[in-house]
Amino acid sequence: MDTSNLKKVDIIFSKVDNPLQILDKALQKSPDDIINEIIDSGLKGRGGAGFPTGLKWKFTKNEDSDVKYVICNADEGEPGTFKDRQIIEEVPEKIFIGMALAAYCIGAKEAYMYLRGEYNFLKKDIIPKMEWFNNEIKNRGLDVTLYLRSGSGAYICGEESALFESMEGKRGEPRNKPPYPTKAGYNNKPTSINNVETLVFVTMIQHLGVEEFKKLGTKDSRGSKVFSISGDTPIPGIYELELGMKVSDFVREFGDGDTKAVQIGGASGFCVPRKNFENTIIGFEGIPTGGSVMLFNSSRSMYNILHNYLDFFVEESCAQCTPCRAGLQQLLKGIEAIKRREKPASYLNELIKLSQTMKVASKCGLGQSVANPFVSIVENFKEEIIF
Amino acid sequence: MAKALINLKINDIPITVEEGTTILDAAKKLNIKIPTLCDHPDLSVAGNCRVCVVEVKGARYLQAACATPVAEGMEIYTNSQTVRQSRKHVIELLLSEHNADCTSCSRNSKCELQDLAAEYHIFDRVLLDILDPENLIADISSPAIKKDISKCIHCQRCVRTCEELQYVSALAVIGKGAEQHIGTFFDYPLNEVVCTNCGQCVLHCPTGALTERNYVEEVWDAINDPTKHVVVQTAPAVRVAIGEELGFAYGTRVTGKMVTALKRLGFDSVLDTDFTADLTILEEGTELLTRLKRALVDKDPEVKIPMFTSCSPGWIKFMEHLYPEMLGHLSTCKSPQQMFGAVAKTYYAQKKGINSKDMIVVSVMPCTAKKYEAQRPEMRSSGYQDVDYVLTTRELATMIKQAGIDFMSLPESDYDPLMGESSGAGVIFGATGGVMEAALRTAYEIVTGREVPFKNLEITPVRGFDGIKEATIKIEGTKPEWSFLEGVELKVAVAHELANANKLVRAIKEGKLHYHFIEIMTCPGGCLGGGGQPYPVSWEIRQMRAQGIYSEDENLPLRKSHDNPEVMQLYEEYLGQPNSHKAHELLHTHYFPRKKYLN
Numbered sequence: 003m004d005t006s007n008l009k010k011v012d013i014i015f016s017k018v019d020n021p022l023q024i025l026d027k028a029l030q031k032s033p034d035d036i037i038n039e040i041i042d043s044g045l046k047g048r049g050g051a052g053f054p055t056g057l058k059w060k061f062t063k064n065e066d067s068d069v070k071y072v073i074c075n076a077d078e079g080e081p082g083t084f085k086d087r088q089i090i091e092e093v094p095e096k097i098f099i100g101m102a103l104a105a106y107c108i109g110a111k112e113a114y115m116y117l118r119g120e121y122n123f124l125k126k127d128i129i130p131k132m133e134w135f136n137n138e139i140k141n142r143g144l145d146v147t148l149y150l151r152s153g154s155g156a157y158i159c160g161e162e163s164a165l166f167e168s169m170e171g172k173r174g175e176p177r178n179k180p181p182y183p184t185k186a187g188y189n190n191k192p193t194s195i196n197n198v199e200t201l202v203f204v205t206m207i208q209h210l211g212v213e214e215f216k217k218l219g220t221k222d223s224r225g226s227k228v229f230s231i232s233g234d235t236p237i238p239g240i241y242e243l244e245l246g247m248k249v250s251d252f253v254r255e256f257g258d259g260d261t262k263a264v265q266i267g268g269a270s271g272f273c274v275p276r277k278n279f280e281n282t283i284i285g286f287e288g289i290p291t292g293g294s295v296m297l298f299n300s301s302r303s304m305y306n307i308l309h310n311y312l313d314f315f316v317e318e319s320c321a322q323c324t325p326c327r328a329g330l331q332q333l334l335k336g337i338e339a340i341k342r343r344e345k346p347a348s349y350l351n352e353l354i355k356l357s358q359t360m361k362v363a364s365k366c367g368l369g370q371s372v373a374n375p376f377v378s379i380v381e382n383f384k385e386e387i388i389f
Numbered sequence: 390m391a392k393a394l395i396n397l398k399i400n401d402i403p404i405t406v407e408e409g410t411t412i413l414d415a416a417k418k419l420n421i422k423i424p425t426l427c428d429h430p431d432l433s434v435a436g437n438c439r440v441c442v443v444e445v446k447g448a449r450y451l452q453a454a455c456a457t458p459v460a461e462g463m464e465i466y467t468n469s470q471t472v473r474q475s476r477k478h479v480i481e482l483l484l485s486e487h488n489a490d491c492t493s494c495s496r497n498s499k500c501e502l503q504d505l506a507a508e509y510h511i512f513d514r515v516l517l518d519i520l521d522p523e524n525l526i527a528d529i530s531s532p533a534i535k536k537d538i539s540k541c542i543h544c545q546r547c548v549r550t551c552e553e554l555q556y557v558s559a560l561a562v563i564g565k566g567a568e569q570h571i572g573t574f575f576d577y578p579l580n581e582v583v584c585t586n587c588g589q590c591v592l593h594c595p596t597g598a599l600t601e602r603n604y605v606e607e608v609w610d611a612i613n614d615p616t617k618h619v620v621v622q623t624a625p626a627v628r629v630a631i632g633e634e635l636g637f638a639y640g641t642r643v644t645g646k647m648v649t650a651l652k653r654l655g656f657d658s659v660l661d662t663d664f665t666a667d668l669t670i671l672e673e674g675t676e677l678l679t680r681l682k683r684a685l686v687d688k689d690p691e692v693k694i695p696m697f698t699s700c701s702p703g704w705i706k707f708m709e710h711l712y713p714e715m716l717g718h719l720s721t722c723k724s725p726q727q728m729f730g731a732v733a734k735t736y737y738a739q740k741k742g743i744n745s746k747d748m749i750v751v752s753v754m755p756c757t758a759k760k761y762e763a764q765r766p767e768m769r770s771s772g773y774q775d776v777d778y779v780l781t782t783r784e785l786a787t788m789i790k791q792a793g794i795d796f797m798s799l800p801e802s803d804y805d806p807l808m809g810e811s812s813g814a815g816v817i818f819g820a821t822g823g824v825m826e827a828a829l830r831t832a833y834e835i836v837t838g839r840e841v842p843f844k845n846l847e848i849t850p851v852r853g854f855d856g857i858k859e860a861t862i863k864i865e866g867t868k869p870e871w872s873f874l875e876g877v878e879l880k881v882a883v884a885h886e887l888a889n890a891n892k893l894v895r896a897i898k899e900g901k902l903h904y905h906f907i908e909i910m911t912c913p914g915g916c917l918g919g920g921g922q923p924y925p926v927s928w929e930i931r932q933m934r935a936q937g938i939y940s941e942d943e944n945l946p947l948r949k950s951h952d953n954p955e956v957m958q959l960y961e962e963y964l965g966q967p968n969s970h971k972a973h974e975l976l977h978t979h980y981f982p983r984k985k986y987l988n
Contacts, residue, residue, distance in 0.1 A: 156565060173562055178436040178456035321569030322437040322562070325475075327543065328482035331519045331567055339517060352515050359478040362451045362471060363442045370450060 007251040009244035011218065011226040013206050014089060014096075014199065021095045021205075022138055025102060028208040029144065033063060033107040040204060043212045044224030049075060049160075049197030050267060050292030051367070055204065058194055061184035062108040065192035072104040072113035073169075073188060073195040077153050077160035079118060080268035081314060082294035085228040085240050086198040090117075090124055093202060098135040098148060100201025103208070105146040108194050113148050116165055119155035157318035161366050162187070162195045164320065175320045176366035199228055199293070220246035223285030227293065233265075234258050234299035246287070250279040253297065260299040263382070268294035269311040270371040273304075275382040304383035308337065311375050319368060326369030329360040333376060337387060347388045350380055397463040412443055412454040412465055423467050424476065424505055426483075426595055427544035428455040430927045431913065433553060438544050440479045440505065444469045451475055480505050485516045487596075488525060488539030494597040499924055501595035502542055524570075530578035533586035533602055533760040538570050541598040547571060547590035554913060556888040557707065559584035571598070574986045581988050583710045585887065587703035587911045588757030588781075588920020601757045601921060604778045605788055611749040611778070612655040619749040620737070621656040622729045622808075623647065625663055626755040626819030626916035627782045629937030633923040634786030635796035640933030642941050645801020650789050651753075652802060661804045662752070663811030665725040665732065666818040666827070668959065669700065670950035672976050673722045673824075674832040675967040677906055678871070686873045693717040695882075695897065695904040698824050700724045702762035703911030703920075705980060707887050712894055713982030721977040725818065726752050726759050727768050729808065730775025731975040736963045737807055738771075745771050752779045755819070755919030758911065770975045781921025810955035813846075813942030820938045821885035821915035822851035822858060825908040829862065829881070830949045836864060836871040846948050852939070854914055854928065856889035857882060859904075885910040885918075 018024065028036060041056030062070060074097060078086040089097065101113040115132075117124065132148050139146055151169055153159045159168045163177035166188045187193025196204075203225065207215045219225045223245035232238045235256045243252075253261045264274045266289045274282050274289065282288055284295070298307065312334040321327040336353045339345040357373035364370045380387055392407040399416050406415045411434075416423050427438035436456030443454045446464035451472065466472065483502060491497045520539060527537035548571060551560045559582050563572040573582040591599045611619050632643040651659040676696065683692040699705060699720040708716060723731070729752070734745040752759060756779075762768065763776040780788070789796055803809070814830055817823030826848040833841040841848060841862070850860035859882050867875045882904045884890045890909045896902040912918045914931035917938060947953060964972045 158565070175562075178434065178453065180458065315566075317566040317568075319566045319569075321543065321564075321566055322435075322545065324437070324439050324479045324482050324543070327566075327569065328486050328519065329478075332482065332485065332516050335517050335519060345517075355474070356478060356516070359475045363439045363475040363479060364450075365436060365439065365453070 008247055008255050009218070011242045011244055013210070013226055014202050014228050014242050015092055018096070018209060021099060024205055024209045025099045025139070026142070028103055029106065029142065033109070036103060036107050036208070037063065039212050040207065043207050043215045045200065045203055045207065045215070046224070046286060047197055048199035048203065048227060048292065050080070050290060052286050052290050055196060055200055058184060058196070059104060059107050062192045062194040065185055067192050069189070069191045070108050070110040071188045071191055071193040072101055072108065072110045073165070073193055074101050074113070074115040074198055074201055075160065075162065075165060075195055076115050076117045076121070076198050077165060078121070078198070079157045079160045080270065080292050080294055081311070082232055082265070082268045082296045083230045083292055085230045085293045087121060087124070088240050089198050089202060089228070090121070090128065094128060094131050095135065096202045096205045097198055098132065100196070100204040101148055102139055102144065102146050103204055104194055104196065104201065106144060108192070110194070111145055111147065113146060114151050114169065114188070115148065116151045116153060116159075116169060119153040122152055125150065125152070156320070158320040158368060161368065164366070165195070166193070175322045178365070197292070218244045220285060220287065222287040229291075229295055230293045231256055231295050231297070233296040234261065234302070235297050245285040247284055248280060249274050249282040249284060252284060252295070253279055257297055258299055261297050262300050262302070263298045263304065265296040265298070265307070265375070266294070267291040267374070269314055270368070270374060272374050273378040273382060304379055304386040305337065305341065308375065308379045308387065309334070312337070315368070315372055323365040323369060325360040325364045326372070329356055329364075329369065330372060332356060333372070340388060350384070350387065354380060395459045395461050397459050397461070397465065399465045400467055406459055408458075410459050412452065412457050412459055413441060415459050416454065416465075416467060421467055423454045424508070425455055426501055426505070426542060427546060429546050429593055431554065431593065432546060432549040435545055435549065438479065438483075438542065440476055442472060442475050442479075443467045444472050477509050477511065480509050481511050481514060481516055483542050484511060484514060486519050487542065488520055488537070494540065495600045495603060496597035500597060528579050529602065530580040531584065531586060531602065531761070532580070532764045533757040534579055534584070534588060534591060535600050535602050536579055537598055537600070540596045541571055542596055543569065543571070544595060545571070546593045546595065547599055550589045550593045554589055554886050554888055555585065555587060555911070556891040557583055557585055560590060577987065583986055585703035585706045585911065586758040586761040587887070589912060590920075591757060592920050592922065592924065592926050601781050601784065602760060603784060604760070604780060605784050608751055608778050608780060608788070611751070616747060617749045618657045618741070618743045618747055619655075619751060620658040620660055620733055621651055621751045621753060622660050622662045622665075622726070622733075623651070623753045624726065624755055624819065624916060625666060625816045625823075625938065626919060626922070626934065627753050627785070628941070629819065629917060629934045630755060630922045631782050631786055632796075634783060635789060637797070638933075639930045640935075640937040642937045643796075644941065645803070646796060646799040648804055649799045649802040650794050650796060653794055654788055654792055656751070658805045660729070660733070660808040661811050661815075662725050662729055663815030663818070664808045664953065664955060665728040666815035667812050667950035667953040667956045668728055668732070668976070669722055669725050669824075670814060670827050670831050671956065671960075671967045672728075672972060673698065673720050674828050674835065676720055676722065677828070678832060678835065679968065681905065682873060685877070695907050696720050698908045700818065700824060701758070701909060701911045702756070703758040704887065704890060704909045706758070706761070706983070707890070707911070708894075709980055709983040710985060711891070712898065715894065715898065716980040716982065719980055721979065723768070723976055723978045724759075724762060726754065726779075727762060727775055727978070728976050730763070730768065731770040732959065733808065734771030734773055734775055735975060736959060740807060745773055749777045750775065752776050753782065753785045754779055755782050755916045755922045756912075757781060757920040759921075767978045783921060783923055786923070807955065810953055811945070812947035812950050812953045813945040814948060814950040815953070816941045816945065817938055819916045820852070820935045821854065821910050822883045822908065823915060823938070825851045825881055825883050825906070827950055828906070831951045833862065833864070834949065834951065836868065836874055837866050838868050839866065845943075851881070851883045851908075854931065854935075856886060857884045857893055879906070880904045881906045881908075883908045885915050886913045887911055
């Protein structure tokens with residue numbers, strides 16, 4: 003382990019003796035001071051999209067509105083991602099502190115955790131802890147209340163605007179942007195929506211200090227990140243690692259000696275073939291991820307893997323926009339047709355063109371990102387797709 | 390406050406527009422056409438079809454022109470290679486999941502998807518056909534509306550129409566992914582759900598996914614059956630819209646040509662629903678005055694005030710589903726269509742010496758709900774189904790074309806006698822506020838012996854397209870028998886579109902608003918914007934049709950329903966008085982409470 007170029011980190015799950023002291027300490031600062039610290043830290047959203055957290059808070063704070071909201075996005079649905087669940091189970095108070103601080107900074111009185119429907123079994127633990135926390139912040143004179151909301155199991159509701167629709171009791175379909183959530187989010191009010199892990203980092207930056215956080219990572223990818231590691235690895239699980247590592251270093255640590263490809267960023271992420279391990283970086287300067295990294299060894303059929311991803315998306319597209327709804331079905335049925343020799347191998351080029359249209363013309367991130375796995379698998383493993 | 394101005398360039402052409410303008414509207418100002426499908430001027434923005442995507446310099450993704458507001462310094466390209474490729478892909482994707490058997494579709498040659506496919510030369514389809522064969526079975530359970538999801542392009546215009554305009558939400562998006570479709574409550578057939586049959590979804594559908602149930606062949610069969618005497622009635626709003634299907638400008642009055650065309654089609658008698666519109670005024674006006682007397686003089690606690698009009702069958706079904714406890718507020722008068730059917734198969738048959746069973750009554754309506762109304766079991770006062778077939782304006786235009794009639798060059802004719810005479814008051818039934826205006830012209834005169842105190846009888850406060858209109862008329866100088874109304878301020882309201890009607894009814898139910906008499910029309914603009922009218926529809930088109938209707942009123946020699954000599958003859962020879970026993974048998978009906986989601 004010591005020879006590894008990977009740096010394992012213990013920030014997110016670290017035990018803090020009296021976490022409420024972090025809150026007390028932070029509340030002595032002004033909202034602007036906290037926001038500037040978060041901006042200075044370089045913290046980017048840990049859900050995958052990587053928007054600078056401090057800026058999001060600043061934009062929301064600057065909106066002129068009596069009502070604003072904080073939302074913790076706990077709709078962890080990307081295939082291969084399972085780290086938020088453990089964070090919620092192990093260090094919920096750190097999430098709550100992050101939510102309370104976000105509310106304090108932007109001027110919100112209500113902060114919601116939107117929990118994935120499949121995680122409803124966690125509610126029995128979260129609710130009493132949330133009640134305890136609400137009491138604690140009330141005792142501190144902070145006019146913020148935390149609430150819990152449940153999703154119903156649609157992948158698309160992890161997309162922020164679909165999440166708002168879902169919270170409003172409507173069908174979870176992404177909205178047109180602009181307006182962005184910082185201007186018009188939940189109930190069309192300014193809303194700061196952050197991933198579970200992001201909020202914990204906010205708490206821990208307050209605890210450890212900006213400089214400690216900045217010591218980790220690279221210029222574009224500050225700090226560490228919790229990874230959900232699965233697939234052909236002898237040691238699957240959840241690991242917090244410093245950002246900016248090479249895929250080759252990652253594979254040396256987690257691979258089984260026979261890794262032929264690594265899928266970074268879940269089903270909507272990119273597939274990196276062995277030949278590119280050395281020159282690919284995991285981080286915002288390379289391939290960003292919400293935490294999912296899947297390793298595949300030579301026993302795996304990349305056709306089956308792609309088929310599996312497409313199957314998932316065909317089912318989970320909200321289906322409102324044409325490129326995503328019909329395009330996905332075309333990609334899935336298209337590779338099946340090629341496999342069955344009903345379409346020539348050259349039809350793959352048509353499908354790649356189609357996936358490029360899906361990338362630029364779809365309404366939300368789901369349709370826009372399908373080209374990532376499709377093109378990266380098809381171009382790197384063409385023989386496996388055709389034959 | 391004036392809006393800020395935004396400077397931008399579209400295809401390198403500079404333009405300045407107000408803040409908040411969409412890219413689509415900015416392009417329109419430059420006469421640059423950007424294709425659309427999910428966009429409709431009556432509805433909220435969806436941005437889901439993606440056919441209007443354009444390139445914005447510096448943006449990672451293409452933007453939907455219909456949904457993206459302009460920003461300072463934007464440089465937009467509406468015809469770049471990426472845009473063209475994306476647009477062609479979107480159209481081909483829609484075709485790949487579409488039942489593109491165009492020749493068997495009633496929207497053939499009037500389909501927005503077909504137009505785009507032609508424009509973008511989608512001749513060689515590259516992509517796979519992914520239409521689910523299960524979708525090929527259309528829902529024809531409703532007598533009014535056919536739903537064929539194999540033609541659906543998922544634009545959700547129908548869903549937004551049903552929710553935003555009509556507050557009904559009979560249609561909704563169900564399921565996700567490949568299973569997503571436009572359905573009803575638990576996918577029950579359309580005739581079992583809350584659908585009011587208004588047909589606004591049909592009017593707003595860009596393809597043949599939602600169409601009217603077509604009865605053209607049945608009507609041809611009836612016309613060509615020598616044993617049948619076939620009469621036809623035409624609703625007020627048809628005469629200012631059918632021309633649009635046959636070469637005339639929006640809203641052109643073509644009454645005389647339409648009558649000639651109907652005679653040439655072979656109808657035995659061409660009569661006017663306006664006649665029974667006038668009759669409705671006498672029945673409904675009398676009912677209103679009776680209710681007011683019971684309330685003001687008899688202090689009868691049972692009497693229901695306000696009284697709502699009952700001409701619009703979509704509105705009736707809406708009330709039966711959503712406000713069953715308020716059905717007593719609805720006038721018991723049948724709609725003019727159904728009064729016509731009942732009188733035709735009794736009085737007219739008798740006068741003509743025809744056996745009612747040998748009569749076929751055909752209606753031409755701007756409406757799809759009338760198809761449903763005609764089949765209601767209550768509507769058999771003559772002993773037979775009073776109205777046999779209901780055609781929309783569009784269906785009649787089809788018949789005229791099929792018969793090879795050159796509509797534009799037709800001479801004009803008058804309606805046939807007995808039930809063909811009408812007043813301007815009957816004509817304005819076709820516009821929102823028209824029934825109210827017609828009723829006031831008559832009721833005020835019955836009560837005071839004088840004409841309504843409005844210049845040229847134009848009761849302007851109830852005209853126009855405001856969603857909810859109000860007026861107060863002080864009744865002064867009453868005749869002795871109406872002295873209980875002396876000094877009463879008659880408060881009336883008018884609403885069109887069921888979403889507006891809902892607001893009004895809710896406020897009344899909650900005791901926040903008080904009126905004596907309320908006119909409700911199901912469709913935007915009233916019948917002239919009905920679900921059976923020609924495509925397309927917008928407020929500009931509705932406005933032109935309204936102008937047609939009001940000019941028809943202005944130009945008729947008779948302006949008040951009680952001046953219609955044929956109506957008076959009907960009372961003298963057959964019905965006796967308004968609201969008489971006989972009138973009640975033929976001209977009045979009752980309503981049934983229904984459930985909130987299902988029939």
